[in-house]
Amino acid sequence: MIHHDVIVVGGGLSGLRAAIEAKRAGVDVAILSQVHPGRSHSGAAQGGINAALGNHPDGHDDTWEKHAFDTTKGGDYLVDQDCAIQMAKDAPRVIYEMDHWGCPFSRFEDGRIAQRPFGGAGFPRCCYGADKTGHYLLHTLVEQAYKLQVKIYVEQYVARLIVHEGVCQGVVAYDMIHGGFEAFTANAVIMATGGAGRTYSNSTNAVISTGSGMFMAYHAGVPLKDMEFVQFHPTGLFTTYILMTEGARGEGGYLINGLGERLMEKYAPKFMELAPRDITARSIQTEINEGRGIGGGGYVYLDLRHLGAEKILERLPGIRDLAIHFEGVDPIEAPIPVVPSQHYWMGGIDTNVDGATSMPGLFAAGECACVSVHGANRLGGNSLLETIVFGRRAGAEAARYLEGLTEKRPNARTAFTAAQLMEQKVEELGAKTGSQDAYALRAEMTVAMREHFGLFRDEPTMKAGVEKLLSIKERVKGIGLRWTGSVFNVDMIRTVEFEGMVDLALTVGMGAVARQESRGAHYRTDYNTRDDVNWLQHTLAYYQPDAAGPRLDSKPVTLGPFELQERKY
Ligand SMILES: Cc1cc2nc3c(=O)[nH]c(=O)nc-3n(C[C@H](O)[C@H](O)[C@H](O)COP(=O)(O)OP(=O)(O)OC[C@H]3O[C@@H](n4cnc5c(N)ncnc54)[C@H](O)[C@@H]3O)c2cc1C
Numbered sequence: 001m002i003h004h005d006v007i008v009v010g011g012g013l014s015g016l017r018a019a020i021e022a023k024r025a026g027v028d029v030a031i032l033s034q035v036h037p038g039r040s041h042s043g044a045a046q047g048g049i050n051a052a053l054g055n056h057p058d059g060h061d062d063t064w065e066k067h068a069f070d071t072t073k074g075g076d077y078l079v080d081q082d083c084a085i086q087m088a089k090d091a092p093r094v095i096y097e098m099d100h101w102g103c104p105f106s107r108f109e110d111g112r113i114a115q116r117p118f119g120g121a122g123f124p125r126c127c128y129g130a131d132k133t134g135h136y137l138l139h140t141l142v143e144q145a146y147k148l149q150v151k152i153y154v155e156q157y158v159a160r161l162i163v164h165e166g167v168c169q170g171v172v173a174y175d176m177i178h179g180g181f182e183a184f185t186a187n188a189v190i191m192a193t194g195g196a197g198r199t200y201s202n203s204t205n206a207v208i209s210t211g212s213g214m215f216m217a218y219h220a221g222v223p224l225k226d227m228e229f230v231q232f233h234p235t236g237l238f239t240t241y242i243l244m245t246e247g248a249r250g251e252g253g254y255l256i257n258g259l260g261e262r263l264m265e266k267y268a269p270k271f272m273e274l275a276p277r278d279i280t281a282r283s284i285q286t287e288i289n290e291g292r293g294i295g296g297g298g299y300v301y302l303d304l305r306h307l308g309a310e311k312i313l314e315r316l317p318g319i320r321d322l323a324i325h326f327e328g329v330d331p332i333e334a335p336i337p338v339v340p341s342q343h344y345w346m347g348g349i350d351t352n353v354d355g356a357t358s359m360p361g362l363f364a365a366g367e368c369a370c371v372s373v374h375g376a377n378r379l380g381g382n383s384l385l386e387t388i389v390f391g392r393r394a395g396a397e398a399a400r401y402l403e404g405l406t407e408k409r410p411n412a413r414t415a416f417t418a419a420q421l422m423e424q425k426v427e428e429l430g431a432k433t434g435s436q437d438a439y440a441l442r443a444e445m446t447v448a449m450r451e452h453f454g455l456f457r458d459e460p461t462m463k464a465g466v467e468k469l470l471s472i473k474e475r476v477k478g479i480g481l482r483w484t485g486s487v488f489n490v491d492m493i494r495t496v497e498f499e500g501m502v503d504l505a506l507t508v509g510m511g512a513v514a515r516q517e518s519r520g521a522h523y524r525t526d527y528n529t530r531d532d533v534n535w536l537q538h539t540l541a542y543y544q545p546d547a548a549g550p551r552l553d554s555k556p557v558t559l560g561p562f563e564l565q566e567r568k569y
Helices: 013-024 064-074 080-098 133-147 213-217 277-289 309-315 317-327 382-403 412-431 438-452 459-477 491-516
Strands: 002-009 029-033 151-156 157-165 167-175 181-191 230-236 254-256 300-303 334-347 348-350 363-366 538-543 550-556
Touching: 002 013, 002 167, 002 348, 002 382, 013 029, 013 133, 013 167, 013 181, 013 213, 029 157, 029 300, 064 277, 080 382, 133 382, 157 181, 157 213, 157 412, 167 348, 167 412, 181 213, 181 412, 213 348, 213 363, 213 438, 213 491, 230 317, 254 277, 277 334, 363 382, 412 491, 438 459, 438 491, 459 491, 491 538, 491 550
Parallel strands: 002 029, 002 181, 029 151, 181 363
Antiparallel strands: 157 167, 167 181, 230 334, 254 300, 300 334, 538 550
16 A cells, blocks of 8 residues: 555646645645656647737737636636636746746747637637647646656556545555556545546547546546536547647638638638637538538538648648648648547536535546536637646645645555455456457447537437437446456456446436537537526536436536627627
C-alpha cells in the first residue's frame, strides 16, 4: 500500500496543473496515469486557448466580461455564470504564467502573444502555438511538474475509488508494468481523466478517452451533470474523424457544399464559418442530409486553398500533415473532405467552482468534470482554458481541504479490501468462458450512440437507442477475458472499463430522452426550441446499483449579469 497526501488521476493538462498547484502549497502529491503525461489527449489539441488579452488589432476592446458573455451565450445559457466569469477573469493570468514557464506561443510582429478568431467569439481572443497548442502547453507543464519533483507513476490504470464511510481515501490501480492491483491511499483524490469520446464510433478523441474517471465517481455515488450534451465538431476528416482544427476556419477557411457555395451563408450570415460548433455542425449535416454534400455524398469541403501556401505552412502545418497522411489531400492544392464528428463532453462529474464534488475528499477538473462553464455547447478554445484554470483551482482547494482535516490516516482495511475486490473481479472475468465478445459489444454500443444520440434527435430514435443500450448492458454480464496474463493486459483494461462506458452511455441516452427541448448541442426535431420555463436547469444523473439506468434529478442554473436572449449569429 502506497500513501500520498493528494493523488491526481490523470497526467493531462488538468491533472498536471492540479498537481503543480497542490505541490506549491506544500503537500505531498502524486500523479497516477495510464500513459506518460506527455501522451495525454491534451497534446492533440490544435487550435488554441482563449483569454481576453486584447492583443489582436481587431481585439483591443476585448475584456473578460465579453469573454464570459460569449461563453454564456455559446453555452445556450445553461452555463453557471459565476463560473464562466471566474474562468474568463483567471484566463489572462494563467496564459502569462504559461508564457513565463516557457510555452512557445506564436507571436505578432511586436512580440505580443498572437491571437486568432475562433467560433462564437466577439473578438479574436484565441492564443495559439501554430496548430500544436496542446502539445506546447502539455510539455510546458510536464517540465514544471518535473522541476517541482511531483511524483509521477506511469502505466497505472486506476480502476476504482477507495471510499470509507462516505469519504474518498484513495484509489486502486492496476500496475501495467509489474501486474497486479495496488491500493494508493490519500486524503484527497483529484480526478483529471479527460473525456468520454470513445463512447461514440465517430470520435476525434484518443483511444484512452473512455470516461473512466466519470464512471468511477458515478459508481461511488457522485452525480454526473448534463451528460446529454455531447459536442460534435464540424470538421473531422471524412474517413477517420481526425480533427481539422477550428483554427483552420479562424485563419479564413471556407465550408463548401456540393453546389460550390459557402454553405454557412444560409445559417449564420454574420459569423459565417465562425458560428459556434453546434450550429455549424448541424448546418453541415443538413446540407449532407438534403443531398448537398460533395457529389451528393456524405461530406462537405473545408477549403483552405485561398489562404496560400505560406500561411498554411506557418499557421496550420499539422493540419496539412494530417490531411495528407490520413485523407490523401494536400490542403494547399485541394479542399479537404470533412464531416461532423464527436469531439467533446460538456457533461461530467458535478463540481463547484473549486473542483469539489459532493463527496468529501474527491475533486475533479478538466474534461471529466462539469463545473458548468460550457453549458449546452462549449466554445472552441475554452476547454484548454478550463483545464488550466480549474486544474489550478482544484489543486489549491485539495490542499486547503487537507489543512482542515483532523484525522489524516485513511482506513487501511477498506483500502486493502478495495484492491482485493478488483483482483477478485478480474479473476472471475478470466474464469468465464465468455459467451459475449467484449469488442463486438463495444462496437455495437459506439455505433448505437452515433446513430441514436447524434446531431439531430427525436423521441422514437432515442428510445430505440436506450433499448439497445439496455440490451448491451444485459449482455455485458456474459463477457470474459480473452487473455489472462498479468502484465500489460490491455484486454483486461478494455473489458473492465466497458461496463462503466455502457453506464455513461445510458446517462447520455436517458438524459436526452428526458430533456424535452432543444438547447445547444442537444437538438430535438420534435421539440425544436429552447424552453427556459421548464428546462433552464442542469440534469443530474445518479447511479442506481439495482436498476439498469440512472436516477435523474435536476439542479438550478446559476444566473448572473447576462440576460437570456435568443441565440443568433
Ligand atoms: C483532437 C483534439 C483537439 C482539441 N483541440 C482543442 C483546442 O484547440 N482548444 C481547446 O480549448 N480544446 C481542444 N480540445 C479539447 C481539449 O484538448 C481537452 O478537453 C483537454 O485537453 C482535456 O484535458 P484533460 O486534462 O481533462 O484530459 P486528457 O488530456 O485527456 O488527459 C487524461 C489523462 O488521464 C489519464 N487517465 C485516463 N483514465 C485513466 C485511468 N483510469 N487511470 C489512470 N489514468 C487515466 C490519461 O493517461 C491522461 O493522462 C481538443 C480535443 C481533441 C480531442
